[in-house]
Structures are given as C-alpha cells and as structure tokens.
Amino acid sequence: MKPLNLIVLLLFLGGAVWALTRSDRSVREIQNAYYQAMAPFLKSGSQLETHARAFVGEVRHSKELETELEATREQLGRLRLFESRFRALEHENVQLRHALDFKKTTHFDVVAAQVIRRNPATWWQTVDIDAGSKRGIASQLTVLSNNGLVGMIDRIDSSGERASVLLLTDEKCQVSARVEGSPEVGILSGQRGGFEGDPMLRLRFLSPEAALRPGQRVFTTGRGGTFQANILLGTIDTVEKGALDSEALVRPSVNFADLGAVFVVLSADS
Amino acid sequence: MIRYSLLTLLLLLTAFVVQQFLPAFTGIHHSRILLVQLVFLCCAVTVGQRTMLLLAFIGGFFWDAQCALGPQGGDLEISAQQVESLRFGYSILLFGAMGFLMQGIQPLFKQGKWQFSALLSGIAVLLYLAAEYAIINFVRGDFVLSRATVFQMVFTALLTMLFSPLIFWLLFRLAKACDHSINPEAGRRRRRAT
Numbered sequence: 001m002k003p004l005n006l007i008v009l010l011l012f013l014g015g016a017v018w019a020l021t022r023s024d025r026s027v028r029e030i031q032n033a034y035y036q037a038m039a040p041f042l043k044s045g046s047q048l049e050t051h052a053r054a055f056v057g058e059v060r061h062s063k064e065l066e067t068e069l070e071a072t073r074e075q076l077g078r079l080r081l082f083e084s085r086f087r088a089l090e091h092e093n094v095q096l097r098h099a100l101d102f103k104k105t106t107h108f109d110v111v112a113a114q115v116i117r118r119n120p121a122t123w124w125q126t127v128d129i130d131a132g133s134k135r136g137i138a139s140q141l142t143v144l145s146n147n148g149l150v151g152m153i154d155r156i157d158s159s160g161e162r163a164s165v166l167l168l169t170d171e172k173c174q175v176s177a178r179v180e181g182s183p184e185v186g187i188l189s190g191q192r193g194g195f196e197g198d199p200m201l202r203l204r205f206l207s208p209e210a211a212l213r214p215g216q217r218v219f220t221t222g223r224g225g226t227f228q229a230n231i232l233l234g235t236i237d238t239v240e241k242g243a244l245d246s247e248a249l250v251r252p253s254v255n256f257a258d259l260g261a262v263f264v265v266l267s268a269d270s
Numbered sequence: 271m272i273r274y275s276l277l278t279l280l281l282l283l284t285a286f287v288v289q290q291f292l293p294a295f296t297g298i299h300h301s302r303i304l305l306v307q308l309v310f311l312c313c314a315v316t317v318g319q320r321t322m323l324l325l326a327f328i329g330g331f332f333w334d335a336q337c338a339l340g341p342q343g344g345d346l347e348i349s350a351q352q353v354e355s356l357r358f359g360y361s362i363l364l365f366g367a368m369g370f371l372m373q374g375i376q377p378l379f380k381q382g383k384w385q386f387s388a389l390l391s392g393i394a395v396l397l398y399l400a401a402e403y404a405i406i407n408f409v410r411g412d413f414v415l416s417r418a419t420v421f422q423m424v425f426t427a428l429l430t431m432l433f434s435p436l437i438f439w440l441l442f443r444l445a446k447a448c449d450h451s452i453n454p455e456a457g458r459r460r461r462r463a464t
Contacts, residue, residue, distance in 0.1 A: 004320070005319050005320060008319070008320040008323050008324075009319075009323060011323075012323040012324075012326065012327055012362075012366060015327050015362065016327070016330075016359055016362040016363050016366070018359075019330075019331060019334070019358060019359025019362055020357045020358070020359040020360065021359075022358055022359065024340065027335075027338055027358045028340060030335050030358075031335050031336075031338060033335075034332060034335035034336065038286070038287070038290065041287045041290055042290055117290075118293065118294065119336075119337065120289050120290060120292055120293075120294075120302065120336075121336070121337045122302065122304070122399060122402070122422070122426060123402065123403070123406060124337050124339065126339070139340065154339055154340050155340060166339060166340075170339070171410065172339050191410075191414065192403075192406055257296060
C-alpha cells in the first residue's frame with residue numbers, strides 16, 4: 001500500500017471513530033444542520049408525495065367510493081344516535097358534578113397534523129408531519145390517531161413547520177403498557193424487520209404465568225412520563241410463555257401503512 | 271482527475287437529495303431504491319482509494335445524519351430498559367467496507383467490463399443491508415430473521431442494481447466531460463483495434 005493511501009486510510013478510520021464518539025447532543029446538532037440544508041428539497045419532496053397520494057385517492061373506483069359513502073352514511077346515523085345519548089349523559093354529568101361541587105380539571109390540548117413524508121430508510125420507522133415548533137410542538141410529545149397511539153415526536157425541524165415522528169413500530173419507541181382485564185404490565189415496542197408482513201409489537205416482561213387471551217386490548221399505563229395513560233395500543237395476538245417472563249405479540253390498533261391525519265398532544269392529564 | 275473526483279462528490283450529494291423523492295414500494299415487501307449507496311458503489315469502482323474513502327466518509331456521515339434517532343425520554347422506569355441503538359457513524363465503516371469490495375473488481379472495470387461492477391453493486395447493497403441488519407440484531411441481543419425481511423433485502427438490492435447501468439452511463443459522461451478516462455485499458459484496446 002502506498003504511504004499516502006495508508007495515511008488517508010488512517011484519517012478515514014480516525015474520522016469514523018470521531019463520528020462514533022459524538023454525544024447525542026452533537027448528533028442532534030449535526031442532524032439539524034443537515035436537515036436545514038435539505039429543507040427546500042424536503043418541502044418539494046413532501047409536496048410531491050402529498051400530490052401523489054391525492055391522485056391515487058382520486059382514481060379509486062367510483063363504485064368503491066359509493067359503497068364507502070353508503071357505509072359512512074350508515075355510520076353517521078349511528079353516531080348521531082350516540083351523540084344525542086352522549087349529550088344527555090354530558091348534561092347529566094355536569095349536573096352531578098355541580099351537585100357534588102366537583103372541580104373540573106380535565107385538560108386535553110391537541111394539534112392536528114398531516115403525515116407528509118416517510119423517512120427514506122430501510123429499517124428506521126419515522127414519518128414527517130406538517131406541524132412544528134410554530135404550532136407548539138416539542139420533542140417527546142405524544143402523537144395519536146383516531147385509532148390509538150402512533151408514536152412520539154423525535155425531531156423538530158429548524159424551520160418550525162415540520163417535525164419527525166418516531167413510530168410505535170420502531171424498537172426505540174418503548175411504552176409502558178397494561179392489558180385490559182388483567183394485572184399484567186409490560187413494556188411494548190416494535191422490532192425492526194422482525195415480523196412477516198404486517199408490523200407487530202412485542203409486549204415484554206409480563207409475568208411467567210400471564211393469563212392472557214387473543215383479542216384483549218392493550219393500553220398505556222401512563223408511567224414513564226412520556227405517554228398519557230389509557231391510550232389504546234392494540235390487541236393481544238399470541239402469548240409466548242418463558243421460564244422467567246412471558247412475552248405477547250400485539251397487533252397495533254393503528255394502520256401504520258396508511259397514516260394520514262394525526263394529533264399531537266400538547267398537554268393532557270395523565 | 272481532480273475535476274472528476276469533485277463531480278463524483280457532487281453526484282453523491284445530489285443522490286441524497288433525489289433519495290428524498292424515492293418512496294418505498296409497499297407492494298414489493300417495502301423495498302426501496304437505495305440511490306445514495308448505489309451512486310457511492312458505482313463511483314467507488316471508478317476512482318482511486320483516497321477518493322473512495324472520502325466519498326465513503328461523506329456518504330456514511332450524511333446517511334447517519336439523515337437516519338439517526340434521538341435518545342428516548344421519559345423517566346428511569348422505562349429508560350432503564352432502553353433498547354441500545356446503533357451509534358451515529360457506523361455507516362461510515364459500512365460504506366468504507368463496501369467501497370473496498372467494489373475496488374476489488376476495479377481491474378475488470380478498467381478493461382471495460384462494467385457489467386461485472388453493475389452486478390457486484392447489487393451484491394454489495396445486499397451485503398450492506400445484511401450487515402446493517404446483523405448489527406441491529408447484535409446490538410439488540412436477539413437474532414430474528416423473518417422471510418419478509420429477507421425478501422425486503424433481496425428486492426431492495428435487485429431494484430437498486432437495476433439502476434446501476436444508468437449511474438455508470440452518467441459516470442462515463444462525466445468522465446468524458448472532464449477529459450478523464452475511467453477505463454483506460456478499454457480505451458487503449460479500442461485505439462489499437464482502430
């Protein structure tokens with residue numbers, strides 16, 4: 001090997017070691033600089049993706065849309081019935097609270113956002129949304145859809161108009177979870193590339209004698225300080241019992257392949 | 271030569287931009303075209319070792335800047351069980367290793383047999399993904415390899431490889447524009463024949 005090549009190789013290895021020893025804070029600074037430089041391209045890229053999605057939506061067969069409309073009408077009628085019942089219950093609740101002099105403390109503030117882009121990486125599960133610090137979004141906030149927990153905010157774009165969401169299906173997003181109708185509590189997370197087809201979640205550290213059955217719902221416990229309590233995560237699919245602990249596979253309640261509108265929880269009672 | 275090296279660097283940076291516009295093919299096991307890796311691999315076979323290492327550093331560094339995830343928040347109850355994640359910068363070493371692999375068949379490329387390099391670029395992408403997946407599993411401490419993951423890696427490598435002739439064509443054009451030959455032996459043979 002030529003001496004100059006050897007020097008360059010040593011410099012390369014030195015550079016790699018320097019990069020590998022960066023702290024989380026330095027990595028975030030590097031990432032911010034990178035995404036700041038890429039911002040104009042990301043914006044046009046996400047616009048393209050949004051247009052493509054809208055186009056695909058438009059060309060769906062009209063018959064399919066007709067059926068969907070019929071189903072929606074039916075559902076609307078049902079929901080109207082529920083709403084009238086809900087209003088009656090709410091009214092009754094207000095009256096009872098008033099009667100008990102119960103101070104209302106519930107607070108739940110959310111920001112609606114659209115998923116505009118998926119991260120072009122093979123293993124990592126993140127999406128970008130069109131809301132950032134300008135709308136009050138900060139790192140580590142909970143992201144929901146109308147079906148349950150989507151994930152949490154990972155990175156805020158320096159423009160203040162976008163943020164990156166770490167999905168529940170990534171193994172870095174860990175949630176303290178409980179199984180409905182049982183005393184079982186564990187830690188739920190995804191697994192990169194670990195499942196056939198649909199993404200599944202792993203609920204670990206359950207007791208060895210966990211008596212769980214498929215279909216039982218899994219909710220957040222609210223422990224850990226990141227996610228609020230009682231957010232739906234999914235349903236039990238299978239349970240594997242071990243000598244020291246049990247593990248369950250959980251089917252997520254959210255369809256991660258078709259994420260559209262999401263809600264970022266700015267503040268809420270846990 | 272210097273002009274050509276600078277152009278390969280610009281091409282790699284452009285690949286990062288174009289990569290943002292390439293979605294995953296959900297119908298083909300969520301596979302995608304890894305343009306950044308492909309451009310790097312094709313460039314690696316046409317340049318010297320020093321330029322290849324520079325490209326590997328820049329490629330790996332920016333790739334990790336794009337993909338790295340932040341530390342998990344929350345209290346210690348959850349953080350105590352936190353999954354170890356890949357360190358920022360590991361891609362630099364992977365890019366370097368793949369670059370050396372591509373340089374192994376540089377003599378064939380210099381003879382004008384770019385088809386072997388195109389084929390090897392697909393194999394290198396597959397190895398890159400397999401190595402990345404193996405590191406993820408190693409860090410996790412639990413090896414799981416599903417059929418879907420294998421298909422995802424294979425189809426990603428195949429899809430990426432399909433675009434390698436296009437990148438080589440682009441590199442030949444760039445080399446011509448810089449008045450630089452990336453396969454000198456083939457050029458000499460052609461001149462001798464005429």
